[in-house]
Every structure is written in C-alpha cells, then in structure tokens.
Amino acid sequence: MPGPNSSSVGNPRGVPDPQTHEDTTNLPSFYSPRSRPLREDEGSAVAPRLDRDELSLSFLVPSSTSNPASTQTDDASRPPPSLLSPAFTPPVTPGNATPTSLAEQQPPGVPVDSSIPSGGCGSKRPRLLETLPEVQCIVRARIPTVSGTEMFLHLYTNNIDNKEHLAIVFGPHIRSRSLDAPRDGETEMDRMVRGAYTGRLYPGRTKSGMASGSSSTDNNPTEEVSHPNGPPLVRIHSECYTGETAWSARCDCGEQLDEAARLMSLPTAVNGGIVIYLRQEGRGIGLGEKLKAYNLQDLGSDTVEANLLLRHPADARSYGLATAMLLDLGQKEIRLLTNNPDKIRAVEGPNREVRVTERVAMVPLSWKGKGGFRSREVEGYLKTKIEKMGHMLDMGTLPP
Incomplete structure (x- = not known):
C-alpha cells in the first residue's frame, strides 16, 4: 500500500509522471484517449490549475513559453474545444489504423x-x-x-x-x-x-420519392445515382x-x-x-460451443480438431x-x-x-x-x- 508520500496521493487520477509517460504509448489500441502528464505549474497557486482530466483537449492548445501572461489571456478567450474531436471518438479499428491514399485502386x-x-x-x-x-x-x-x-x-x-x-x-x-x-x-x-x-x-420531408409521381416534386428532388460499370x-x-x-x-x-x-x-x-x-457464430456451431473449442485449443487442438472433438463439422x-x-x-x-x-x-x-x-x-x-x-x-x-x-x-x- 503506498505511503503518505507516495505520488498517487497528489495524483488521484493516476496520471503518470512525465518521466514515465512513454510507458502509456504501449497501451492497446482500444485504450483511447491516452493519459497525459500534468505540467509542474498546473497545481501551483501562481498558475491556477485548469479543470482537466484525461478526456480534456486543452493540452492540444499550443502554449508559449516566452510570454506566459499572454498565453493565459489567449486560453481564456479561446472557445472550449469541440466534443467532436479525435479524443472523444471511438478508437480506430486495426484495419483502418493506417490512412490510405485516395488514389488507391481496387484490388485485382x-x-x-x-x-x-x-x-x-x-x-x-x-x-x-x-x-x-x-x-x-x-x-x-x-x-x-x-x-x-x-x-x-x-x-x-x-x-x-x-x-x-x-x-x-x-x-x-x-x-x-x-x-x-x-x-x-x-x-x-x-x-x-x-x-x-x-x-x-431531412427535417420536414413528407414524401418518400418512390410513390408514383412523387419523385419529381420540389419536396423530393430526384436522387443522383452513379452508374456502375461492373459487379x-x-x-x-x-x-x-x-x-x-x-x-x-x-x-x-x-x-x-x-x-x-x-x-x-x-x-x-x-x-x-x-x-x-x-x-x-463459430462457423455455425454457436458462441457457447465456440468457447468450448477455445478451451480445447488451449489444450493443444487446432481450430478444426476442436470442432470435431465437440462432434461438430469443421465448418457448419x-x-x-x-x-x-x-x-x-x-x-x-x-x-x-x-x-x-x-x-x-x-x-x-x-x-x-x-x-x-x-x-x-x-x-x-x-x-x-x-x-x-x-x-x-x-x-x-x-x-x-x-x-x-x-x-x-x-x-x-x-x-x-
């Protein structure tokens, strides 16, 4: 149990020290957003600590070390960050983790x-x-x-x-x-x-655009649909x-x-x-049987053998x-x-x-x-x- 002088006493949210902050970069991708170390002056009486937590975007605002007074003025006049920001959205999934060039072609x-x-x-x-x-x-x-x-x-x-x-x-x-x-x-x-x-x-729309004669009304402009050139x-x-x-x-x-x-x-x-x-689920055997198959895999079977041991087809x-x-x-x-x-x-x-x-x-x-x-x-x-x-x-x- 930490003692009274432990750093966790003054750090109830468990925010890491700057010296150990790099450890948080090894968290799995679904830990979002990542925690951020507090600056030393954020808890002092000279610079009142802002009401921040791990979800705050205020740390994204660039600060100026040359003129602290002007920085505080700018922070006060700047509107609060939008909730529609990367720090508040779900983490990206593994398949979408890397941005792709818009010029990428369809796979052959x-x-x-x-x-x-x-x-x-x-x-x-x-x-x-x-x-x-x-x-x-x-x-x-x-x-x-x-x-x-x-x-x-x-x-x-x-x-x-x-x-x-x-x-x-x-x-x-x-x-x-x-x-x-x-x-x-x-x-x-x-x-x-x-x-x-x-x-x-859209709010106020009254026609589906699919009933006879309704698609040409002003309330429902004709939908522009691209024409495919293949399957x-x-x-x-x-x-x-x-x-x-x-x-x-x-x-x-x-x-x-x-x-x-x-x-x-x-x-x-x-x-x-x-x-x-x-x-x-589970190639057709259901979630419960699939979890049993996982236990059989931990005992040495592969995914096909596990299904067969449970008296299921390899693929049902x-x-x-x-x-x-x-x-x-x-x-x-x-x-x-x-x-x-x-x-x-x-x-x-x-x-x-x-x-x-x-x-x-x-x-x-x-x-x-x-x-x-x-x-x-x-x-x-x-x-x-x-x-x-x-x-x-x-x-x-x-x-x-």
Whole structure:
C-alpha cells in the first residue's frame, strides 16, 4: 500500500509522471484517449490549475513559453474545444489504423468460372439447398461512420431461422427489392421510417420519392445515382463476437471485416460493395460451443480438431441466405472477396442464381505490416486455414 508520500496521493487520477509517460504509448489500441502528464505549474497557486482530466483537449492548445501572461489571456478567450474531436471518438479499428491514399485502386481479382473443373473455384462440392430461402428486408438506415464514409444497413428476416441477418451496403445504386415494394395501407411516413425512400431524409420531408409521381416534386428532388460499370465487391462475413467485439487475437475475423469495409469505401469503388453479415457464430456451431473449442485449443487442438472433438463439422456454415439476400439487392454477378475458393460455389446457389466472376484475395493491412496485430494464436489459425481448409493465402504478403 503506498505511503503518505507516495505520488498517487497528489495524483488521484493516476496520471503518470512525465518521466514515465512513454510507458502509456504501449497501451492497446482500444485504450483511447491516452493519459497525459500534468505540467509542474498546473497545481501551483501562481498558475491556477485548469479543470482537466484525461478526456480534456486543452493540452492540444499550443502554449508559449516566452510570454506566459499572454498565453493565459489567449486560453481564456479561446472557445472550449469541440466534443467532436479525435479524443472523444471511438478508437480506430486495426484495419483502418493506417490512412490510405485516395488514389488507391481496387484490388485485382482472379477470373473464376464454377461451370468448369479448372475454373478456380475449389475442389469441394458444397451441399446446397434445393430452393433458396425466402428473405425480406424489413428496415434500412443510413449509417455515417467514423472514417467519413456512409453506408446503408439492411436488416433481413427469413423463413428458415429466427435470426436477423444484415447486409451492409456501400453505394446508393444498390437497393433492396423487398424493401422498396409498396405495402398495403402504409403512408409516405411509414415508407420513410422503414427506409424505403430515395435521396436523403431531412427535417420536414413528407414524401418518400418512390410513390408514383412523387419523385419529381420540389419536396423530393430526384436522387443522383452513379452508374456502375461492373459487379460490386462482395464479402460474405460470418458473425464473430470474440474477434469483432472482444478484441480476440485468436482469429483475424475483425481485421477482415475492417478491410472489407475499407476497400468498399474507397473513392475508386464506383461499383459499390456489399458485406453480407450472417449470424452464424463459430462457423455455425454457436458462441457457447465456440468457447468450448477455445478451451480445447488451449489444450493443444487446432481450430478444426476442436470442432470435431465437440462432434461438430469443421465448418457448419451455409450460404443460401447470402445468395437470396444478394438477389434481393439486385445482384446477379459479383466479385467475391475471399481466400476460400470453396465458398464460390456455395454462394452462387443451387442453379447459379448468382455468378461469381472474380475472386479477390482478402489481405488485411496487418499482413502487409501496415497496422493490426500479431499473435501466436492467429498465426496458428491461419496455418490451419491453409493446410486443412484449403484457403489460398498469399504467404508473400504475411509479415516475417
């Protein structure tokens, strides 16, 4: 227990000394904002201490050592810092940690054709449903992101499970047919509230812009939509609570989701992008069983062996819902962002309702040494993907 002369007595917030401040730079990326040492004169009677804490932006104001009096006058006259500042926003995710040049091009794809054996679509024949599920988009909402990009979140229901699956859509030209279809007895306000509108919502708007003849009114100017010249980039992403929310370093799921969103939000992504977010945790075995598998991994099993020991398939996921959601979004040809060539046939559907024209390699920025994280667990996870699940990772992009 610290004594009465301990530095923590005069430092109830635990702010480090200037001599030890550099230690805080080693905190994980989700510790934001970082703490700051107080100047020696901030607690003195000569220079009244400002009411600051770790979230204050006053330390960002440049100070002048040549004229302290004028500095205090400037500080007093300067308006308080805005709450909309980096110190108050959520920390950046690993995949977005490094700014990217606006001139960056879309990643190249490898042409694939599942109709021929040598089409680059993997060796496995996935079990496909005879008919696709019925899906309906029940609500759509605009989501402004911390990176400045806007996307539209679509929430889907279906006739095979009770889960709410999602489509994250980049690009105003990609729309849901089931959402836009008129419904009996609904008003224009009803349509706008569930997201079936054109253009942007704003206070006082009264027309959705989609009913017959309403899109040409002054209240709803016609929406300017870019015209794509090819299929969109699509990522089929399965839910991973541990990797996306709990900062797990056992897998790269969170970084792959970040990278997919980054690529789809680039200015060069004129064809738009779609992340189909399926609620099939743990490759389809659920979160509880997945956590049991983690314990088996700590006992020496790899991710495939752990699933098998729990009497589950190595991969219990299915992609019929993804196919149906892509069709509802009007997409019959896509560029698939994946390292798993066996996923191509599974996404295309039983009768090739959706065609994958290119497979685009998923290479998170961390693999290029531009951010993210490294761990023994994730390296073993990727090794198992390559050796036992047929994933085609470009090992030349991995850090040494």
